[in-house]
Amino acid sequence: xxxxxxxxxxxxLDLIKGLSVTFRYQQPKHIYxxxxxxxxxxxxxxxxxxxxxxxxxxxxxxxxxxxNLCALACPxxxxxxxxxxxxxxxxxxxxxxxxxLSRCMFCGxxxxxxSTDAIELTQDFEFAxxxxxxxxxxxxxxxxxxxxxxxxx
Amino acid sequence: xxxYFTGYLNQNVTxxxxxNALWALIYILIxxxxxxxxxxxxxxxxxxxxxxxxxxxGPMRVGPHGLLQPIADAVKLLTKEDxxxxxxDKLVFWMAPVVIVTVAFTTYIVVPFGRTHAVTDxxxxxxxxxxxxxxxxxxxxxxxxxSNSHYPLLGSLRSSAQMVSYxxxxxxxxxxxxLMTSLxxxxxxLSMIGIVEAQKAQHVWFIFKFFPLGLIAFFIFAVAMVAxxxxxxxxxxxxxxxxxxxxHTEYSGLRWSLFMLGEYAAMVAVSSIAVTLWLxxxxxxxxxxxxxxAWDTAFSCFxxxxxxxxxxxxxxxFVRMPKHPGLRMEKLGLGGFAALLGLIGxxxxxxxxxxxxxxxxxxxxxxxVFMYLYIWYRGTFPRYRFDQLMKLGWxxxxxxxxxxxxxxxxxxxxxx
Numbered sequence: 340x341x342x343x344x345x346x347x348x349x350x351x352l353d354l355i356k357g358l359s360v361t362f363r364y365q366q367p368k369h370i371y372x373x374x375x376x377x378x379x380x381x382x383x384x385x386x387x388x389x390x391x392x393x394x395x396x397x398x399x400x401x402x403x404x405x406x407n408l409c410a411l412a413c414p415x416x417x418x419x420x421x422x423x424x425x426x427x428x429x430x431x432x433x434x435x436x437x438x439x440l441s442r443c444m445f446c447g448x449x450x451x452x453x454s455t456d457a458i459e460l461t462q463d464f465e466f467a468x469x470x471x472x473x474x475x476x477x478x479x480x481x482x483x484x485x486x487x488x489x490x491x492x
Numbered sequence: 493x494x495x496y497f498t499g500y501l502n503q504n505v506t507x508x509x510x511x512n513a514l515w516a517l518i519y520i521l522i523x524x525x526x527x528x529x530x531x532x533x534x535x536x537x538x539x540x541x542x543x544x545x546x547x548x549x550g551p552m553r554v555g556p557h558g559l560l561q562p563i564a565d566a567v568k569l570l571t572k573e574d575x576x577x578x579x580x581d582k583l584v585f586w587m588a589p590v591v592i593v594t595v596a597f598t599t600y601i602v603v604p605f606g607r608t609h610a611v612t613d614x615x616x617x618x619x620x621x622x623x624x625x626x627x628x629x630x631x632x633x634x635x636x637x638x639s640n641s642h643y644p645l646l647g648s649l650r651s652s653a654q655m656v657s658y659x660x661x662x663x664x665x666x667x668x669x670x671l672m673t674s675l676x677x678x679x680x681x682l683s684m685i686g687i688v689e690a691q692k693a694q695h696v697w698f699i700f701k702f703f704p705l706g707l708i709a710f711f712i713f714a715v716a717m718v719a720x721x722x723x724x725x726x727x728x729x730x731x732x733x734x735x736x737x738x739x740h741t742e743y744s745g746l747r748w749s750l751f752m753l754g755e756y757a758a759m760v761a762v763s764s765i766a767v768t769l770w771l772x773x774x775x776x777x778x779x780x781x782x783x784x785x786a787w788d789t790a791f792s793c794f795x796x797x798x799x800x801x802x803x804x805x806x807x808x809x810f811v812r813m814p815k816h817p818g819l820r821m822e823k824l825g826l827g828g829f830a831a832l833l834g835l836i837g838x839x840x841x842x843x844x845x846x847x848x849x850x851x852x853x854x855x856x857x858x859x860x861v862f863m864y865l866y867i868w869y870r871g872t873f874p875r876y877r878f879d880q881l882m883k884l885g886w887x888x889x890x891x892x893x894x895x896x897x898x899x900x901x902x903x904x905x906x907x908x
Binding site: 358367372 | 541544547548552873
C-alpha cells in the first residue's frame with residue numbers, strides 16, 4: 340500500500356466523495372418524475388392508442404363512406420360496419436360502426452386501409468374499464484373520440 | 493398545591509433534583525409526546541431526503557408535498573390486521589416490541605435538553621443510558637426467537653453479534669470523553685449534565701480537546717452509534733435483500749410500527765449522547781468568543797427565527813398554490829399551518845419563554861444534524877458484508893479506541 344493510498348483510507352476520502360455526490364443530487368431540479376394524473380406524459384407522435392372516427396369539422400358529417408375496407412383489413416375481424424343505400428343520392432350511408440377493443444392489438448392496419456382518413460388511432464392511452472361491456476365502442480363513442488379526465492395541479 | 497406547582501419554576505434545577513414529582517411527570521409527558529412527534533417528522537423527512545438523493549420526488553399526494561403522509565401511514569398501520577403466527581411463542585412475541593419501545597424511551601430520563609430540562613440528573617447518567625440502551629438487543633433477540641421462523645432468527649443473531657462487538661468500541665470512546673471531564677475538578681463525572689458543565693468550565697467542546705484525540709474518539713462513537721441503531725451501512729439485522737425484514741419479518745400493523753418507533757427513538761437517544769459528550773450539549777456556539785448579555789439575547793432569538801423561516805416557507809408554498817376547487821382544503825390547511833408556525837415563533841420571542849427554550853433549541857439543533865447524517869449515510873453507503881463488519885469492529889475500531897483512551901489518559905496526566 341503506497342502512502343497516498345494509506346492516507347486515502349485513513350481520511351476516508353472515498354466515503355466523503357460518495358457523500359458529496361449524494362448531497363449534490365438533492366437539488367429538486369434534477370428530478371424528472373412526472374406527477375402523472377396531474378401532469379400528462381408526453382406521448383410519442385406515432386403512438387397508436389384509442390380509435391376515433393373522424394367527422395368533417397365544418398359540417399359534422401362523418402368522413403366514413405362505409406366502404407368496409409377497414410373491416411377487411413383488420414386481422415382479428417374486430418370492426419363491424421353496416422350501411423344502407425340512400426334513396427335520394429344513391430350513395431351508401433353509414434349506419435353503425437363498432438370496434439371491439441378486447442382483442443385489438445393496435446396494429447393500425449385499419450388506419451392504413453382507410454381511403455378517407457376516417458378511422459384514426461389517437462394518442463390516448465387511458466382505456467382501463469371496470470367491465471368488459473365497455474370495450475366495444477359504438478359509432479357515437481368513436482365519433483366523440485377519447486375524453487381523458489384532466490386533473491389540475 | 494399551587495405553590496408546589498409554581499415553586500419549581502424559580503429553582504434552577506431539574507425536577508428530579510428538586511424532588512418535584514408533578515413537574516417530573518410533566519417533563520416525561522412532554523418528552524414522550526415530543527419524541528413521538530420527532531419520529532413522525534423523521535418518517536417524512538427521511539422519505540423526502542432519501543427520495544431527492546435518488547432523484548425522486550418522494551411522497552407528494554397526501555397533503556402539500558406529502559406533509560400528512562406520516563399521519564396516513566399511522567392510520568393505515570393502526571387499522572391493519574394484527575397477525576401473530578400460529579407457531580409463535582405468543583407471550584414473547586407480544587413482549588418484544590414493548591421491550592424495545594420501553595427501553596428506547598427509558599433512556600430519555602437522563603438526556604439533558606438544557607441545564608434544567610431533564611427529567612432527572614443521575615450521577616451515573618451516562619452508564620444508565622448505555623446500559624438501558626443496550627437492552628434493546630434483548631428485544632431484538634426476543635422478536636427473532638418468538639417469531640419461530642428462519643429469517644427473524646438469523647436477523648436477531650446478527651444483531652446480537654454486531655451490538656456486542658460495537659458496544660466495546662463505543663465504551664472506549666465514551667470513557668475517553670469521561671476522562672476529559674476529570675481535568676476540571678480532579679474527579680470525572682458520569683452525570684450527563686456534569687459532562688456538559690465540564691465542557692463549559694474548560695471552555696472547549698470535547699471534540700476539539702487534545703486535538704486529534706477528541707475527534708478520533710468522536711469518530712469512533714459516530715460509527716459505533718450507527719451500528720448500534722442498526723442503520724445502513726450496518727443494517728444487517730434487517731438486511732432487506734437477504735433476510736426480507738430481519739427480526740421483524742413476522743410483525744405487522746401496530747406491533748411493527750412499535751419497532752419503528754423504538755428504532756427512531758433510539759436514534760435520537762444515541763445522537764443525544766454524542767451531542768452531550770462531544771458537541772457541548774445545550775451550549776450555544778461560541779460562548780467564549782461572543783460573550784456578554786447582548787450576544788446571549790441575540791442567540792436566544794434563534795428559535796423564534798427558525799420558526800419564522802419555516803412559516804415563511806409554508807406561506808410561500810401557500811401563495812404559489814394554484815386556484816382549484818380540489819385544492820381548497822389543502823390550501824387552507826397549509827395557510828393554517830403557516831399561521832401556527834408564525835404564532836409559535838411569536839410565543840418563543842417572549843423573554844421568559846425565550847430564556848427557557850434556548851437551551852432545548854441548541855440541543856435539538858445539534859441532534860438534528862445527526863439525524864440528517866443518518867439519512868445521508870442511508871442514501872450513500874452500501875451495506876457491509878458480515879465478515880467486513882466484524883473485521884471493522886474488532887480489528888480497527890476497538891484497537892483505535894484503546895489507543896485513544898490510553899493517549900487521552902497520558903496527555904491528561906501530563907496536564908494535571
